[in-house]
Amino acid sequence: xxxxxxxxxxxxxRQMESEEDGDDETIRGVSLCGDIIAARDDMERAMSIxxxxxxxxxxxxxxxxxxxxxxxxxxxxxxxxxACELLSFKHIELDFSRYYYHNELKATERSTRTPKNRLHLxxxxxxxxxxxxxxxxxxxDEVRNDAIKIMIAGPDDTPYHxxxxxxxxxxxxxxxxTPPLVYLRTTGGGSVRFNPNLYNNGxxxxxxxxxxxGRPEEQWSPSSTLLQVLVSIQSMILIDAPYYNEPGHGxxxxxxxxxxNYNREISQQTCRWAIVEWLEDSYRRxxxxxxxxxxxxxxxxxxxxxxxxxxxxxxxIRSYHQTSKSASGKSMDLVxxxxxxxxxxxxx
Numbered sequence: 001x002x003x004x005x006x007x008x009x010x011x012x013x014r015q016m017e018s019e020e021d022g023d024d025e026t027i028r029g030v031s032l033c034g035d036i037i038a039a040r041d042d043m044e045r046a047m048s049i050x051x052x053x054x055x056x057x058x059x060x061x062x063x064x065x066x067x068x069x070x071x072x073x074x075x076x077x078x079x080x081x082x083a084c085e086l087l088s089f090k091h092i093e094l095d096f097s098r099y100y101y102h103n104e105l106k107a108t109e110r111s112t113r114t115p116k117n118r119l120h121l122x123x124x125x126x127x128x129x130x131x132x133x134x135x136x137x138x139x140x141d142e143v144r145n146d147a148i149k150i151m152i153a154g155p156d157d158t159p160y161h162x163x164x165x166x167x168x169x170x171x172x173x174x175x176x177x178t179p180p181l182v183y184l185r186t187t188g189g190g191s192v193r194f195n196p197n198l199y200n201n202g203x204x205x206x207x208x209x210x211x212x213x214g215r216p217e218e219q220w221s222p223s224s225t226l227l228q229v230l231v232s233i234q235s236m237i238l239i240d241a242p243y244y245n246e247p248g249h250g251x252x253x254x255x256x257x258x259x260x261n262y263n264r265e266i267s268q269q270t271c272r273w274a275i276v277e278w279l280e281d282s283y284r285r286x287x288x289x290x291x292x293x294x295x296x297x298x299x300x301x302x303x304x305x306x307x308x309x310x311x312x313x314x315x316x317i318r319s320y321h322q323t324s325k326s327a328s329g330k331s332m333d334l335v336x337x338x339x340x341x342x343x344x345x346x347x348x
Contacts, residue, residue, distance in 0.1 A: 076298065083294040084134040092287060094141040094149060100183040100202065101170035105147055113146075113173050120176055121145065128227050136230050137291050146171040148226075150182075151291055152234050154274065159266035160194070160238045162303035163274025164295060166288070167204070167233075169226070179209050179220040180229060188273040194266060196246035197237045208232055242266065267310045268317050271334040275303065279341025284348050293345050300342050307335050 096102045113121070125140060132138060135153035148169040154160025166185040172178055183202045187193075190200050197205040197212065207214025208229050237245065243262040244252040253259060278292050286292070296303065311317040311334075319331045 073302075076302070080295075080298045081134045083298060084132075084137070087137055087290050087294055088132040089129040089138045089140075091140050091142040091145075093143075094139065094147055094287070096147070099147060099149075100168040100185070101147070101181060104170050104172075104181070105144060108146070108173060111173055117173070117175060117177075121171060124176075124225055124227075128225075131227060133231065133234075136234060137288070138230075139287055146173075146175075148180075149287060150230060151288055152230065152238070153295060154238050154270060155234065156302075158238055158240045159242065159263040160270050160274065161267070161306045162299065163270040164278060164288075164291070165194070165238070165274055171226070176222045176224065179224065180226055182206075182209055182229065182233075186274055186277075188269060192269045192273060194269065194274075195237055195242045197242075204233070204237075206232060206237070264310075264314045268314055268320065268334075271307055271310065271317055271338070272320055275307070276332075276334055276337045276341060279338065279345055281344060289348060293348055296342060296345060304335070304338060307338060311335060 096105060099105070122145070125145060128138060135155070137151040139149040141147040148171065150167040150169055152165050152167065154163040154165065164186075168183045168185060170181040172181065182204045184194075184198050184204050185202065187198075187200045187202060193200040199205070203211065205212035206229065207218035208220055208224060210220055239245070241252040241254045241259050241263070243249060243259045275296075278288070279296065283289065283292055307317065318333045318335060320334050321331050
């Protein structure tokens, strides 16, 4: 069932590549493919349950003996990749009241993208629908396809391990001549700067976005893509030694005391705001519900193990004090909160 929409998209992409400007019929054809994928997603929504069951089976088999740890780890990654593919890209109805660039949407609601730029955006979204790597999920508004939500998982063995980070994205009318606008929503209510390139006010500094200086080849060009931006955030910002993303901090050294201390603080905030936060019941009807359940259910053992490793070096993870404006002043054991959260989302 999953193969047909990919073939459909591929055929229309080849057709569009043979036309300079395209036409409404072609664009409607690609939109139809999007509808087909949406229908497939509805039919396969129940498969996320299978993903949860597979994750549980992996956990059970891992407890049978150390000799099978390697096999179960490989099986878990395979299950996770399959689940990511199913959930990677969807057209949905976004709630613009919870979208950072709602003013830009309002200002351009009566504007029209040039046919060439419109076709370029449609083609790029069609390509992205089948090209997202595991750990990156995209949601596009079904009417305003210039309004996009993004979720990116922190890579393993970084201080972002196991966390998921939400971004809002707006595609200007001048795209692709100018880069997209990208805003980080995961900031602990504006209290946490997760990286020298990720500000607590949501600013994302990246050469490709034109928000960070860099060499000419690192800057945005009309041939650049949103997919490149997302992969760059995951692979160049959410890294193992983020301290050195700050200019003047020298060459990266993960064993340096300053880097270790920086990572200790970031990993603690990852536990609180990029892991435990998403397991609250307030996200039960969120657009990311399926991603939350899939990501944390399948990878729960690996994430919990990493949290315990961090807590062994930073005991405040077991007695975390919130620093956001909405903080109650009470401390919490983030590992315990993770366990309770996993039980909670299994009932979603």
